[in-house]
Amino acid sequence: MKLSAELRAFQDRLGHRFRRPELLLRALTHPSLASETRPSNQRLEFLGDRVLNLVIAEALFLHDRLADEGQLAPRYNALVRKETCADVARQIDLGAALKLGRSEMMSGGRRKNALLGDAMEAVIAAVYLDAGLDAAKPIVLRLWGERIEAAESQARDSKTALQEWAQARGMAPPKYVETRRSGPDHAPSFTISARLENGEEATATAGSKRQAEQAAATALLERLEA
Missing domain, CATH: 1.10.1520.10 (Ribonuclease III domain)
Incomplete structure (x- = not known):
């Protein structure tokens, strides 16, 4: 062949x-x-x-x-x-x-x-x-x-790490809010905001909600740990 x-x-x-x-x-x-x-x-x-x-x-x-x-x-x-x-x-x-x-x-x-x-x-x-x-x-x-x-x-699970960070400080678990969805149905793009009750938040965009949530959690953790 x-x-x-x-x-x-x-x-x-x-x-x-x-x-x-x-x-x-x-x-x-x-x-x-x-x-x-x-x-x-x-x-x-x-x-x-x-x-x-x-x-x-x-x-x-x-x-x-x-x-x-x-x-x-x-x-x-x-x-x-x-x-x-x-x-x-x-x-x-x-x-x-x-x-x-x-x-x-x-x-x-x-x-x-x-x-x-x-x-x-x-x-x-x-x-x-x-x-x-x-x-x-x-x-x-x-x-x-x-x-x-x-x-x-x-391997670090950013959502779990962010939740542990919040709980260690007596806060409620973070919330993940979809702020925008764009693109065609076969290739959507999701923008998610990870928010803590103290007002801290970070936003990320990815091709799936799960990826966007992880990316937003990662961005927020990096800011909090800086």
């Missing part, structure tokens, strides 16, 4: 030349375009999730030899969650190579966290099946590299 120029360019961005290029094509095929002769990436996503989990768990274990399970678990969760996988996918412009059905393409599928995250996991599985863990592991470590280094700060 001969890959298109688009997929060859993606191979270069990924850093792996496939001996079985059909694996790459399958990893990038969303269910909206799948058929009996063209399977989707769902099974590969299942496998890739497990490969990613193993590589990240080992990397964290070796990176901080003094951390206990309670410290490693939130770092691990931050690195393997769908949003992180989607961010890595954007880093190598995976969206440009995704094979989508017309309806999914028209609804902005190339930018959706769920689609990008799933496809990133599927690509990891494709590399693993094509050349084994010895090929998949260095790709994951390279693409996740800076995130692994910063895992401790990424």
